[in-house]
Amino acid sequence: xxxxxxxxxxxxxxxxxxxxxxxxxxxxxxxxxxxxxxxxxxxxxxxxxxxxxxxxxxxxxxxxxxxxxxxxxxxxxxxxxxxxxxxxxxxxxxxxxxxxxxxxxxxxxxxxxxxxxxxxxxxxxxxxxxxxxxxxxxxxxxxxxxxxxxxxxxxxxxxxxxxxxxxxxxxxxxxxxxxxxxxxxxxxxxxxxxxxxxxxxxxxxxxxxxxxxxxxxxxxxxxxxxxxxxxxxxxxxxxxxxxxxxxxxxxxxxxxxxxxxxxxxxxxxxxxxxxxxxxxxxxxxxxxxxxxxxxxxxxxxxxxxxxxxxxxxxxxxxxxxxxxxxxxxxxxxxxxxxxxxxxxxxx
Numbered sequence: 001x002x003x004x005x006x007x008x009x010x011x012x013x014x015x016x017x018x019x020x021x022x023x024x025x026x027x028x029x030x031x032x033x034x035x036x037x038x039x040x041x042x043x044x045x046x047x048x049x050x051x052x053x054x055x056x057x058x059x060x061x062x063x064x065x066x067x068x069x070x071x072x073x074x075x076x077x078x079x080x081x082x083x084x085x086x087x088x089x090x091x092x093x094x095x096x097x098x099x100x101x102x103x104x105x106x107x108x109x110x111x112x113x114x115x116x117x118x119x120x121x122x123x124x125x126x127x128x129x130x131x132x133x134x135x136x137x138x139x140x141x142x143x144x145x146x147x148x149x150x151x152x153x154x155x156x157x158x159x160x161x162x163x164x165x166x167x168x169x170x171x172x173x174x175x176x177x178x179x180x181x182x183x184x185x186x187x188x189x190x191x192x193x194x195x196x197x198x199x200x201x202x203x204x205x206x207x208x209x210x211x212x213x214x215x216x217x218x219x220x221x222x223x224x225x226x227x228x229x230x231x232x233x234x235x236x237x238x239x240x241x242x243x244x245x246x247x248x249x250x251x252x253x254x255x256x257x258x259x260x261x262x263x264x265x266x267x268x269x270x271x272x273x274x275x276x277x278x279x280x281x282x283x284x285x286x287x288x289x290x291x292x293x294x295x296x297x298x299x300x301x302x303x304x305x306x307x308x309x310x311x312x313x314x315x316x317x318x319x320x321x322x323x324x325x326x327x328x329x330x331x332x333x334x335x336x337x338x339x340x341x342x343x344x345x346x347x
Contacts, residue, residue, distance in 0.1 A: 023243035029055075029125040030247075031102075032272060032290040037061075039107045039115035043099070048123045050098035055125040056133060056228060057095055057103050058083075059112040060306050062120055062291070062314040069111045071095040071103075073126075074133045075226060080109065081159050083187050083284075083308045089161040120291055120306065120314075122272065124230075129238045130248055132229040135161075140221035142201045144209040147229050153205040154232030154250025155347050157187055158217070161224040165217045170200055170210075171345045172232055173252035174278055180204060181211070185278070188309050193278045205229075230347055250347045252278070253330075257340030261321075261330025264346070269325050274308065279342040282335055284308035292316070293323065 031046035048055065054073040060066075067082035071093050080093035094112030097104035103123070105113045112119060124131040128150040136145050147153075156170040167187035174180035174193050181200040183193045199218055203211035210227070212219040219225075233239075233246035240247075246267050253262045255277075272288040285305050287293045291314070292304040304316045320332040330338045337344060 021243040022241050023238040023245070024127055024130075025240060026247050026271065029127045029130050029239075030271070031121075031123045032288040033102075033121045033123070034062075034290055035119050035121065037105075037107075037110075037113040037115055037117045037119055039110070039113065041096070041107070042105050042113070044102045044105060044121060045099075046102040046121075046123055048102060048125050049100050050103060050123070050125065051100045053125050053127065054098075054133060055123060055131065057098075058122045058124075059094070060120055061111065061114070062118045062304075062306070064114070064117055065311045065313055066111050066114075067311050068308065069094060069109070072133045072226065072228075073098050074135045075161070078108075080111070081161070081226070082111075083167065084310050086164045086166045086188055088164050120288070122288070124228075129231045129233060129236070131231065134227045134229065136225055136227070138212075138216075138219040138221055138223040138225060140214055140219060142211070142213055143219065144211050145227065146209050147205075147227070149207065149229050149231050151207050151236065152232045152234065153207075153210060153229055154248065155230040155345075156205060156210055157228045157230075159226055160217060160220070161226060163216075163220075163223060168199055168215075168217045170205070171252075171278070171347075172204070172250055173343075173345050176252060176343055185276070186309075187284060190283050190309055191281045248347070250345070252343055252345050255330070255333075255338040255340055255342045255344060257333040257338060259331050259333055261332065261338045263324070263329040264327045266327035268327075269323055270328060273328070274347045275337050276345055277335065277337075277339065277342050278345050280335065280339060282339075283310065285336055289323075 033046040056072045059069045092108040096106040132149045158168045169185040174183040181204040184199040198213035198215040201211045201213040232250040237246035239245040275285045287305040
């Protein structure tokens with residue numbers, strides 16, 4: 001089923017191209033892969049070249065209340081951080097190798113490979129106009145850090161590694177896109193965005209650098225950090241057989257509190273979705289098409305979601321949104337994704 005879904009995604013994404021040279025397909029740079037833990041060793045083959053290209057593996061138990069586990073090639077194997085925790089980097093990761101077609105698991109913390117538990121894994125490969133990982137050491141002064149995204153930064157997430165500090169988030173549509181770098185949010189907490197000039201130095205990232213202020217969550221002298229950068233394609237993506245398809249969008253919408261909610265035009269049917277209210281304290285909702293992000297026109301969706309900011313097991317709901325061939329339409333009036341007058345950011 002995974003193979004068929006990947007081929008279908010490749011075909012659908014390729015159909016969006018129109019002229020130009022060939023570029024990577026979605027299946028080359030992103031994967032949602034579901035597996036069962038075994039408290040031993042196992043190899044996850046998802047077709048993503050992490051050994052040669054680098055990237056991020058994000059794992060969460062669907063069954064148990066347990067931390068998320070994030071591993072990346074810049075920090076290396078055996079080192080994990082959790083999106084729902086402020087704690088420093090831990091040295092007992094379940095990811096034991098980054099391979100040319102996926103990754104290996106061992107049994108260390110049990111967060112990513114406990115026997116009998118069902119897991120979701122999301123792999124983001126480093127690629128221009130899609131995703132990048134950068135590590136750096138803080139210096140306590142306003143500064144910039146180079147990155148290789150080569151396009152607009154849609155969303156930026158920074159975690160301090162040597163100390164227990166909250167995750168810092170930038171999104172291009174904070175404050176509805178008006179001076180978004182004057183604000184920040186925390187990935188490990190449910191809160192509205194907050195203004196703070198010492199996080200991003202009130203300076204939006206460019207296609208080659210992102211700016212830091214003096215706050216200890218992003219730039220304390222001697223502190224060590226990792227940054228995850230996600231692109232925003234807007235008619236300038238470099239993907240598909242013609243090298244001009246968009247595959248990632250970071251935008252916003254305003255909720256109306258109705259089951260006839262906003263319809264978001266992405267230009268493609270999404271495989272994975274992260275949504276957060278920027279206006280109020282609410283969860284970071286994560287869902288994907290492998291766990292049940294069903295395309296339905298009758299409102300009887302079976303949408304299974306996890307929360308990036310909590311250790312909660314997977315939850316399910318119906319009627320939250322419908323997928324369309326060009327995006328998704330909100331079909332629920334609840335505060336998680338459609339509170340009246342609230343601004344929501346998404347990736």
